[in-house]
Amino acid sequence: MNKKKIESEYKKKIKLVTDYNNNYYNLSKPLVADSEYDNLKNDILVLERKYSFLSSENSPSKVVGFKPSKNFQKIPHKIPMLSLANAFGREDLINFEKRILNFLSKNKDFNLSYSAEPKIDGISASLIYKNGEFKIGLSRGDGKEGEDITTNLATIKDIPKKIKSKDFPEEIDIRGEVFIQNSDFENLKEKFANPRNAASGSLRQKNPDETKKIPLKFIAYTFGYEKGLKAKNQTDFLKNLDDWGFKTNPLNKLVAGVDNLLTNYSKIEKDRTKIDFDIDGIVYKINNFEIQKRLGNVANSPRWAIAHKFASNKAISKILNIEIQIGRTGALTPVAKIKPINIGGVIVSNATLHNEDEIERKDIRIGDLATIERAGDVIPHILSVDKTKRNKKSPKFIFPKKCPSCNSKTIKEFNNITKKEDAVRRCSSEGYECEKIAIEKLKHFVSKDALNIEGFGKKIVENFWNLNLIKLPQDIFNLDFNKIETLEGWGSQSMENLKYSINQKKNISLDRLIYSLGIRHIGLENSKILSKYFKSFSKFISFSNETISDDILNIDGIGQTQLKSVKNFFDNKVNLNILKQLQKILAVKDAITKDKNGLLNEKTFMVTGKLNGISRAEVKSLIEENSGTSVSTVTKKLNYLIIGEKPTKKKVDKAKEFKISIIDQSQFLEMLNITS
Numbered sequence: 001m002n003k004k005k006i007e008s009e010y011k012k013k014i015k016l017v018t019d020y021n022n023n024y025y026n027l028s029k030p031l032v033a034d035s036e037y038d039n040l041k042n043d044i045l046v047l048e049r050k051y052s053f054l055s056s057e058n059s060p061s062k063v064v065g066f067k068p069s070k071n072f073q074k075i076p077h078k079i080p081m082l083s084l085a086n087a088f089g090r091e092d093l094i095n096f097e098k099r100i101l102n103f104l105s106k107n108k109d110f111n112l113s114y115s116a117e118p119k120i121d122g123i124s125a126s127l128i129y130k131n132g133e134f135k136i137g138l139s140r141g142d143g144k145e146g147e148d149i150t151t152n153l154a155t156i157k158d159i160p161k162k163i164k165s166k167d168f169p170e171e172i173d174i175r176g177e178v179f180i181q182n183s184d185f186e187n188l189k190e191k192f193a194n195p196r197n198a199a200s201g202s203l204r205q206k207n208p209d210e211t212k213k214i215p216l217k218f219i220a221y222t223f224g225y226e227k228g229l230k231a232k233n234q235t236d237f238l239k240n241l242d243d244w245g246f247k248t249n250p251l252n253k254l255v256a257g258v259d260n261l262l263t264n265y266s267k268i269e270k271d272r273t274k275i276d277f278d279i280d281g282i283v284y285k286i287n288n289f290e291i292q293k294r295l296g297n298v299a300n301s302p303r304w305a306i307a308h309k310f311a312s313n314k315a316i317s318k319i320l321n322i323e324i325q326i327g328r329t330g331a332l333t334p335v336a337k338i339k340p341i342n343i344g345g346v347i348v349s350n351a352t353l354h355n356e357d358e359i360e361r362k363d364i365r366i367g368d369l370a371t372i373e374r375a376g377d378v379i380p381h382i383l384s385v386d387k388t389k390r391n392k393k394s395p396k397f398i399f400p401k402k403c404p405s406c407n408s409k410t411i412k413e414f415n416n417i418t419k420k421e422d423a424v425r426r427c428s429s430e431g432y433e434c435e436k437i438a439i440e441k442l443k444h445f446v447s448k449d450a451l452n453i454e455g456f457g458k459k460i461v462e463n464f465w466n467l468n469l470i471k472l473p474q475d476i477f478n479l480d481f482n483k484i485e486t487l488e489g490w491g492s493q494s495m496e497n498l499k500y501s502i503n504q505k506k507n508i509s510l511d512r513l514i515y516s517l518g519i520r521h522i523g524l525e526n527s528k529i530l531s532k533y534f535k536s537f538s539k540f541i542s543f544s545n546e547t548i549s550d551d552i553l554n555i556d557g558i559g560q561t562q563l564k565s566v567k568n569f570f571d572n573k574v575n576l577n578i579l580k581q582l583q584k585i586l587a588v589k590d591a592i593t594k595d596k597n598g599l600l601n602e603k604t605f606m607v608t609g610k611l612n613g614i615s616r617a618e619v620k621s622l623i624e625e626n627s628g629t630s631v632s633t634v635t636k637k638l639n640y641l642i643i644g645e646k647p648t649k650k651k652v653d654k655a656k657e658f659k660i661s662i663i664d665q666s667q668f669l670e671m672l673n674i675t676s
Contacts, residue, residue: 017037220246233288403428446476607643642668
């Protein structure tokens with residue numbers, strides 16, 4: 001490659017990285033995944049090392065972040081906010097340590113300790129304190145000067161406004177990361193692309209009252225300018241931060257040696273998905289401040305620190321097609337078939353699109369280049385699509401109004417609680433008429449929490465369906481085992497094992513059978529509650545001829561939604577026939593009748609208000625253990641209303657009207673001979 005071509009290639013990369021920086025730091029709209037940005041940055045640095053004639057003021061070797069926005073006043077940092085060099089594996093860490101030892105003129109036996117601190121994917125901020133008072137808060141900006149976002153930072157509860165500790169420095173610039181916990185982001189994901197985007201956008205609000213509404217957090221990890229700091233190493237400084245009232249990362253650890261750094265890295269990367277905030281690597285800092293000072297900085301990063309990046313959990317791929325999958329409850333789930341790509345060491349070819357609203361909100365189309373995210377065992381999903389690279393003739397994806405499996409009408413149910421249509425579109429078929437629903441129902445019927453038929457997995461259900469061996473649940477107990485023995489992959493032993501497993505499950509408890517039917521809104525707990533109410537399989541079936549009474553509505557834990565769902569199940573003739581056939585085949589054990597010798601036998605209870613030192617679930621458990629019944633509404637059949645702090649006035653008034661005994665927590669416990 002000649003000089004002109006090299007310069008042209010270099011300029012293209014500089015222009016690209018400048019554009020990425022502007023969108024990431026200034027507009028809070030990252031254009032690419034972190035891994036792609038890191039690769040581009042590395043390409044530029046490699047080119048500069050290889051060809052001395054390449055240089056640019058916008059090179060990542062000279063620039064940190066991006067120029068501060070014009071919306072806020074610019075203030076210079078007394079000590080620049082530098083970026084960090086990256087490490088991606090063992091070799092990089094060995095070279096990092098080798099460079100430090102060479103710089104210090106020490107041999108490999110010299111003991112270096114590192115403060116290993118998980119790198120939060122948030123927004124860097126600088127907090128300037130004078131005489132213990134928070135005075136000014138700045139963004140990173142371009143590293144040399146930042147935006148004055150004091151009023152917005154002051155809304156964050158994690159940031160102390162006044163520190164009275166005697167050992168607090170006369171003046172100090174505390175630095176850390178502003179972020180949003182993943183659990184808090186659940187309520188914001190309709191407005192922002194990801195937690196980092198939400199944190200950045202919130203800090204750039206002109207009105208701090210709007211920022212105050214966002215659940216921002218702050219974790220402190222270093223300092224810039226200081227006057228009067230007494231700590232001699234990073235570990236002591238982090239302890240000081242805790243003592244002064246700052247939050248620090250609970251996963252920080254003091255580590256010595258590259259092997260131990262890698263062990264700690266592997267552990268945190270493995271547990272990464274369990275952490276309630278995004279981290280994209282671990283920062284290693286030489287623990288000793290004296291050594292840090294000796295090592296100093298290169299152009300825009302310290303010699304004494306490095307960021308060990310995790311394998312990327314994001315990547316870009318092309319959407320080849322959008323397919324509709326149908327679940328056992330009829331839910332239509334769109335799935336993007338993408339060009340296979342490696343994300344964090346796993347080849348990904350599918351990504352969920354969640355529902356129809358998600359496709360419309362993000363305007364996702366076949367042929368788009370999409371940013372795919374995969375976190376741990378979570379199904380990969382599409383974060384966004386690049387509309388600038390879309391074919392202008394690309395049509396919008398139209399969600400099917402007819403079920404792709406059975407051609408039934410698809411519907412969005414109205415939710416009486418939210419007063420809105422559900423986000424999920426469903427096939428209107430209620431029973432086994434829809435092939436895809438039927439297959440999923442059969443998979444559920446034999447699953448672990450249902451009949452739990454050993455050796456009868458999802459693949460076998462699909463295979464037996466295609467061979468017309470099973471179409472309905474009762475077919476499982478009438479299988480042609482002679483034919484199964486002749487199938488590819490089967491033999492006499494595997495056939496006998498399956499036969500034995502199926503026969504073992506002909507004896508089943510009522511609650512497991514109810515759950516195995518796959519009735520919408522009826523989970524394991526609801527199945528247990530219904531089994532206790534109906535007591536026998538025959539009484540459960542007879543509910544098909546009954547109306548929903550006040551008696552059943554008063555069952556604690558069962559509401560109108562669940563009962564309506566059960567009635568809809570019974571209204572389908574195929575479902576009703578399945579129940580009658582299963583009744584002939586199975587020995588369904590009646591629900592265990594509760595002990596009638598308990599202290600609360602034949603007494604009904606309801607709780608209203610907050611109890612002291614005991615949860616409602618525990619009270620309910622105590623009632624049931626002592627032969628009593630817990631109900632959800634106040635009726636004339638209620639014996640006792642237990643009231644705690646701030647009880648519902650309407651329930652108390654109704655209890656008085658019906659002359660029901662109103663007792664407090666201590667009186668209830670006395671009935672059980674428990675002293676509070």
